[in-house]
Amino acid sequence: DAKTTQPNSMESNEEEPVHLPCNHSTISGTDYIHWYRQLPSQGPEYVIHGLTSNVNNRMASLAIAEDRKSSTLILHRATLRDAAVYYCILIDYGGSQGNLIFGKGTKLSVKP
Amino acid sequence: DSGVTQTPKHLITATGQRVTLRCSPRSGDLSVYWYQQSLDQGLQFLIQYYNGEERAKGNILERFSAQQFPDLHSELNLSSLELGDSALYFCASSARTGITGELFFGEGSRLTVL
Numbered sequence: 001d002a003k004t005t006q007p008n009s010m011e012s013n014e015e016e017p018v019h020l021p022c023n024h025s026t027i028s029g030t031d032y033i034h035w036y037r038q039l040p041s042q043g044p045e046y047v048i049h050g051l052t053s054n055v056n057n058r059m060a061s062l063a064i065a066e067d068r069k070s071s072t073l074i075l076h077r078a079t080l081r082d083a084a085v086y087y088c089i090l091i092d093y094g095g096s097q098g099n100l101i102f103g104k105g106t107k108l109s110v111k112p
Numbered sequence: 113d114s115g116v117t118q119t120p121k122h123l124i125t126a127t128g129q130r131v132t133l134r135c136s137p138r139s140g141d142l143s144v145y146w147y148q149q150s151l152d153q154g155l156q157f158l159i160q161y162y163n164g165e166e167r168a169k170g171n172i173l174e175r176f177s178a179q180q181f182p183d184l185h186s187e188l189n190l191s192s193l194e195l196g197d198s199a200l201y202f203c204a205s206s207a208r209t210g211i212t213g214e215l216f217f218g219e220g221s222r223l224t225v226l
Contacts, residue, residue, distance in 0.1 A: 034213045043114065043202045043217030044155070087155075091213040097168040098206050099145055100215055102155035 004088045009107045012078045020073040020106055022088030027068050031090040035062065035073045036100070039084045044102070047073065047086070083110045115139065116218035118203050124224045130191040133221045137184055137205030143167065144186040145206070145215060146178055150199040161186055190223070198225045 005023040012018040024033070034049040048055055048062045050071075055062040061074040075082055087105040091098075115138035125131055137144050146158040148171075157170035161180035172178075175193075180186040190197060200222050204215040 032213055038155075043116075043204070043220055044215075045114070045217065046214045049213055089213075093213065097160055097162075098143055098213070098215070099157050099160050099168050099170065100213075101157060102147075104154055 004090060004103055006086075006088055006103065006106045008104065009109065011109045011111065012075075012082075014080060014110055014112050015077050018075040018078045018082070018108065018110075020075075020086050020088075020108065021070065022072070023070045024088070024090055025069045027090055028092060030092045030094055032093060033062065033064060033068075033071050034089045034091055034100070035060070036087045036089065036102075037082075037084040038087070038105070039081075044087065044100075078108075078110045080110050080112060083108055114216040114218060116203060116205050116216050118201075118218035118221050120221055121219065122222050122224075124226065125193060126226055127193055127195060129193050129225075130189065131193065131223065133188040133190070133201050133203075133223075135186045135188070135203030135205075135218060137186070137203075138216055141205035141207065141216070142184065143206045144180055144184070145204040146172075146186070146188050147202040147204065147217075148199050149202060149220075150196075153199075155202070158188070193225045195225050198223055 035047040036044045038044040063072045085105040117136040142163045158172040160168040178188045200220045202220045204217040
């Protein structure tokens, strides 16, 4: 699976939008972009995923660059509960057994 | 609640000992994954089982082994424990068929080796 690059940490204020970037310049055409987050003392949880088009769900939005070499996870109004480590992961469904390879992720801090 | 159950939640043992961690996947999920998370290594994929058979292997030490039983629960066995094995061990399960990239993680088993 192709490599991703994320900032080590970011800070946000509560109730403000947060844009978490991810670079994946070596992404292949069949790689899906997945985001997971890990709250303190919990297991990772799925947030959102996409292939080419922007995606929205109840937790977040995923904006994918036209050339797919980068993507941004958008939390529209950060809450204290959103403080977590966010992981951007690429998965080739056809070439994978389904296991996720986690990088170091971005640690998001949310200030009241 | 992800639907994945891991026991025990906490375990303290001594070097050289052997422990078994247990995982019950979401109802009907055929794939089970084991991950280790230590402070310096982050989340490391150990091993995956699908319907009782080993499907993929990651950075799993020879002292560690796993299996998935006919009822689909899985056990991770850690032997000859060393101080460096202290970590959080997560189990995850995934969709009943195919690959979707969506794994459901349990709350983890925290192992402390003294």
